[in-house]
Amino acid sequence: MxxxxxxxxxxxxxxxxxxxxxxxxxxxxxxxxxxxxxxxxxxxxxxxxxxxxxxxxxxxxxxxxxxxxxxxxxxxxxxxxxxxxxxxxxxxxxxxxxxxxxxxxxxxxxxxxxxxxxxxxxxxxxxxxxxxxxxxxxxxxxxxxxxxxxxxxxxxxxxxxxxxxxxxxxxxxxxxxxxxxxxxxxxxxxxxxxxxxxxxxxxxxxxxxxxxxxxxxxxxxxxxxxxxxxxxxxxxxxxDPLEAIPLVRKAGILKNVLAELTPKKNNVIRPLTSVKKGQMALMLAGGYMNKAIEKNGRQLVVKGVMDKSEKVINVRENDSGEGSITTRDQYIPTIKIIDMQTAELIMVQ
The missing domain is CATH 3.40.50.150 (Vaccinia Virus protein VP39)
Known part of the structure; x- marks a missing residue:
């Protein structure tokens, strides 16, 4: 032609x-x-x-x-x-x-x-x-x-x-x-x-x-x-895209590229030294250790959250009736645990 x-x-x-x-x-x-x-x-x-x-x-x-x-x-x-x-x-x-x-x-x-x-x-x-x-x-x-x-x-x-x-x-x-x-x-x-x-x-x-x-x-x-x-x-x-796309799919390259562009979430923590109990509590509360765990046949789902609130530190009032209130932000760590056997919700603060 x-x-x-x-x-x-x-x-x-x-x-x-x-x-x-x-x-x-x-x-x-x-x-x-x-x-x-x-x-x-x-x-x-x-x-x-x-x-x-x-x-x-x-x-x-x-x-x-x-x-x-x-x-x-x-x-x-x-x-x-x-x-x-x-x-x-x-x-x-x-x-x-x-x-x-x-x-x-x-x-x-x-x-x-x-x-x-x-x-x-x-x-x-x-x-x-x-x-x-x-x-x-x-x-x-x-x-x-x-x-x-x-x-x-x-x-x-x-x-x-x-x-x-x-x-x-x-x-x-x-x-x-x-x-x-x-x-x-x-x-x-x-x-x-x-x-x-x-x-x-x-x-x-x-x-x-x-x-x-x-x-x-x-x-x-x-x-x-x-x-x-x-x-x-x-x-x-x-x-030519019409020729390249089927070949890429057949070769599996696209799957590998997408896996590299969107890697799986990795929550594995490798501390340099032994973790203290206080540090462990902060990581739990901060959500760094959210996952399902099992030990001795007991299945638990752990979810850590950190709630922010204001705490009143000082209240002042002068003779004219004017005053001031001093507050401070405070973060309250909370760990929520669900027992999968009993469906019980445990709150730890």
Whole structure:
């Protein structure tokens, strides 16, 4: 799947279903055992899932910027990353046999004087992930071929096909099929680049007359090779909560963290010297030793409290009838004990 459109629309435009069906019918991908397929702009994962066609023993990979669509794609593809494909994802080079690339159609934002088309940025960023002999399926507006001509000519043996007439009218799209090869000789690369640039400079009707359209070609069988090297890296720099939370719960880390943040109350007292009876009484009254105790079969619940009150110390009155009262705060320790056998409440002051 892909995201097509401009900054003004900022919308999500999936590859048309009719084009997906034609692509699957006309280009028969013979997927060898263990083949890996990658879509860096997978959207909801529908296109790559259709191309895979439920073939066993292969793995589909996708990357999607929108969190909701990435979550939806996980139900169709084997592995999906959530993040910016250009800046937030790390992928091992030369690890995929098929690269389906339908990037956003727009101009990237740059701090410098020059800005580069997003289609070119995606192509340059991900052509290195394709192994030698692997296949590229690139979906772009035909007039963008002039921007992509150089890397396509240098690294791929390409064929350009137009969208069906009705679908072509929407975004003037074409499909570029390319098989990755070693760096092409300079003269050959220049000829291919010139041809692609000429196609990009044509009027829409002229372009459609120059190239074959997808529905008009005879079915072609393409063998997607098995992996040439292991996929050691396929991860996003950011953390997806929908993936992280179940893993954290399964690992038990969350329980341990919460236990550290909210530790259990510890009333164990370890005095440096032997506790005197008066000190013991104060700790009891202050509630430091509140708990249930049992000794010799007798069960008691001990609760200590400290009540504050005022005690009159002195009363004075002068000849004119005015006077003053002096009071002092006093704290009265009380220990309440409940005998669990007799339900008797014992008060000790």
């Amino acid at each position: 892909a995201r097509l459109g401009s900054q003004a629309k900022a919308g999500f435009y999936p590859t048309p279903d009719s084009v997906c069906e034609l692509l699957k019918a006309k280009i028969i991908f013979d997927l060898e055992k263990g083949a890996r397929l990658l879509d860096p702009c997978c959207g909801e994962g529908k296109t790559l899932s259709r191309l895979a066609g439920g073939v066993p023993n292969l793995t589909t990979y996708g990357i999607e910027l929108d969190h909701q669509r990435a979550h939806e794609a996980r139900s169709r593809l084997d592995k999906v990353l959530w993040g910016d494909s250009l800046s937030e994802v790390m992928v091992s080079p030369g690890s995929f046999g098929l690269l389906y690339l339908n990037p956003p159609y727009d101009t990237g934002v740059s701090d410098g004087a020059k800005s580069q088309r997003l289609e070119v940025q995606f192509l340059r960023r991900y052509l290195g992930t394709l192994q030698q002999g692997g296949y590229l399926v690139l979906v772009i507006p035909y007039y963008i071929l002039k921007h992509c001509a150089k890397p396509l000519a240098r690294y791929f043996k390409v064929q350009v096909l137009g969208f069906p007439e009705d679908e072509f009218q929407a975004f003037r799209q074409c499909i570029v099929f390319g098989r990755k090869k070693l760096l092409a000789p300079k003269e050959e690369a220049e000829q291919t680049q010139t041809h692609l640039e000429e196609l990009a400079g044509m009027e829409p009707d002229e372009f459609m007359n120059e190239v074959e359209t997808l529905e008009c070609i005879a079915p072609v069988s393409i063998t997607v090779p098995p992996p040439a090297k292991p996929l050691t890296t396929f991860r996003a720099k950011n953390i």
